[in-house]
Amino acid sequence: MSDFCPCQSGSLYKNCCGPFLMKKEIPATPEALMRSRYTAYAEGDMDYIEKTMRMPAAKNFNKKEAEISNQSIRWCGLNIVFAKTEGEKGWVEFIASYSFEDKTYQLHELSEFTLLNKQWYYIDGKIK
Numbered sequence: 001m002s003d004f005c006p007c008q009s010g011s012l013y014k015n016c017c018g019p020f021l022m023k024k025e026i027p028a029t030p031e032a033l034m035r036s037r038y039t040a041y042a043e044g045d046m047d048y049i050e051k052t053m054r055m056p057a058a059k060n061f062n063k064k065e066a067e068i069s070n071q072s073i074r075w076c077g078l079n080i081v082f083a084k085t086e087g088e089k090g091w092v093e094f095i096a097s098y099s100f101e102d103k104t105y106q107l108h109e110l111s112e113f114t115l116l117n118k119q120w121y122y123i124d125g126k127i128k
Contacts, residue, residue, distance in 0.1 A: 005017050005018070005035075005039060006038065006039045006042040006043070006075065006078075007035035007036070007038050007039045007042075007078050008077055008078050008079075009035060013039075016035070016039075017035055017036040017039035017040075020032070020033075020036040020048075021036060021039060021040055021043070021045055021048055026119050026120075027120055028120075029083070029085060029090070029120065030083060030085055030090030030091065030092050030111075030113035030120055031080060031083035031090075031092050032120075033052060033113060033120045033121075033122065034080070034083070034092040034094060034111060034113075034122075035078065035080075036048070036052070037049060037052055037122060038075065038078045038094075038096060040052075041070060041073075041075055041096075042075040044067070044070055044071070046063050046066050046067050046070070047063075049061070049063075049066065050063050052120075052121060052122055053121055053122045053123065054114065054116065054121040054122075054123050055114070055121075055123040055124065056123060056124045057122050057123050057124055057125065058123075072100060072101070073098050073099070073100050074098060074099040074100075075096065075097075075098050076097040076098055076099055076104065077096070077097040078094060078095075078096050078097075079094060079095045079096075079097075080092060080093075080094050081093040081094060081095060087115075088114060088115040088116075089112070089113070089114060089115075090112070090113040090114075090115070090120065091110060091111065091112055091113070092110075092111045092113070093108075093109070093110045093111075093128070094108075094109060094111065095107070095108045096109075107127070108127065108128040109125045109126065109127055109128060110125065110126045110128055111124070111125045112124040112125065112126075
């Protein structure tokens with residue numbers, strides 16, 4: 001594994017998403033949370049994915065199914081299109097590239113986040 005973070009921030013993993021996934025820090029912005037969630041998918045850390053969501057996203061999440069489907073996917077890249085925060089709400093539009101059965105695909109989503117008890121959570125996403 002490269003020392004650079006899978007979220008493609010250009011930073012080292014230990015200075016980027018690593019502290020979040022190791023539960024040493026919490027993401028300070030919706031974009032940081034989005035990047036750390038991408039990294040968690042890339043590493044297969046569904047516990048982190050589950051712990052960083054609330055409301056509709058959490059209600060519709062099946063950890064076991066996510067673990068199974070993620071095993072056949074290779075995450076290839078993340079591009080943040082834009083990130084915006086207004087008070088306790090945040091949005092991040094991103095394009096995540098992944099490989100499945102030797103074909104490359106993209107997930108283009110506008111994700112919604114909320115701040116609860118000083119911590120950001122993913123609450124919903126709309127596929128673009």
